[in-house]
Amino acid sequence: MPVVAAFLVPGSPLPRLKPDNIPWGRIAAGYQRAGRAMAAAHPDVILMYSTQWLAVLDELWLTRPRLTGLHVDDNWYDYGDLPFDIHVDTELAHACVAATRRIGVNSRGVNFDGFPVDTGCIVANGFLNPDGSIPVVMAANNVYHSAETTEQLGRLAAQLADEQGKRVAVVGVGGLSGSILREEIDIRSDRIASHDDDRWNRQILDAIERADVNGLRKEVPEFAKTARADFGFKHFHWILGALQGKFYGARTHAYGPVYGSGAAVVEFTI
């Protein structure tokens, strides 16, 4: 199997922009531990899928060799800017664009100066690949794709990397429970929006740590509905696809709130 590391990480910019706020600093610290694990795995490429990169026509893949700039989040611009410098594995990205017809998905490459890379990809790449030395392949979240289709896309991308003889790290960027606090809060006392959301998040994380894939397949749809999981938790299915539906456990490096929604940094044992 070409996959040498796998991570589920949050796309909120708050831990990146304000790690000195204790609740968000915990997430940032977890992210840093995951970053060290990423470096130790020595992948040739990171396969990244972010719930925040939305597509409605086709499946989109970044095919621009390098993207640099300064990103400002639509919501959290008060906390500062996010510089980015992303190197794309264009060989693999083009292979993905060409191959998805096999699974009934039409794909397009995106190779435009100034393309608005989403916050989630920038945050995840900044934490997990801080010097940008590992090329990435980034795939959009087509909002009409099901969990099953997303899983197929993850599987196909990992297979194509294998065909190119590449060691892969797979990263699913997105949140857990999706309810945010809708009033201004004292950010030092950020909390998960409800006890039910917190219970759901812990239940899902526990199932991931136990590698209960069958249980997760049953529970995730209800989790998605009841706890408003970020885009149906499709980023987990991306990972699951790349891992061919199999892993042996997981370590939660961090779990906590980002303005009420659930965020976790999880490293899979593969």
Next chain:
Amino acid sequence: MAQGQILAGYLAPHPPHLVYGENPPQNEARSEGGWEQLRWAYERARKTLDELKPDVLLVHSPHWITQLGHHMLGVRNLRGKSVDPIFPNLFRYNFDLTVDVELAEACCQEARDAGLVAKMMRNPNFRVDYGTITTLHLIRPQWDIPIVGFSANNTPYYLNTKEGLHEMDVLGKATRRAIERTGRRAVMLASNTFSHWHFHEEPAIPEDMSQEHPARYEGYKWDMRMIELLRKGHTREAFRLLPQFIDEAFAEVKSGAFTWMFAAMGYPEIPGELHGYGTVIGTGNAVMEWNLVKAGLVADAPRAAMGA
């Protein structure tokens, strides 16, 4: 300073395809045309807007989505390149716009006073969303009138349509008070498509109009029903049907701009002028105008007389 007033409101949808079809110098992508009937509709709207000579254009866009409250652009000058994340092949637009910060701050304060969460966006590196830019280009390509840009809080989607549109009603009335207090002669722009069912694949030549038609007949019928009501000035009935329209036509007016604009104008029961209707990747787009000056609901006070 005389009391400000709203001169008109325009339903001004934002398909980037219309900018692409026009080939303005600001847009990098080049086309062979396309979507002419909608672009000609905007040509007519541009003329009537020009006659109004407003001090400011206020635009509410569904593509600046905010989770925590309603946000307003609060930087005097914003410039950069806006690339549409969905249609980067069509829209890569170099923008340079001027914000009426004083009015934006007044809108923000009035919204807060009305009980809404509202924030000023002060980051000079902020990239303005393509919905705001597209609507503004289509209605006023000269970019010579200051603007106020509003985000779309996700309440209608996060909670429900009723609560979300209620917030937009409150925001619209707050916006009107801010306009009156600051003495502006203002035009409201609701950047919304009507029926929003769309195709899932793009034609090889995006501007090939032989491929363009309503994505669903149900959506088209709803659009015609709503337009007919609005053309007759049956505003109350149109708003009574709005939740059903949203549900059954997947209408983008759910995001709130349409309600915000009408609330600011006081839901006038006057005939809207349809400048044109057309589809873009199957979605229904109407360019419409409610001219409060022509309807005699506000005096056409020239700028000098307003003391603005």
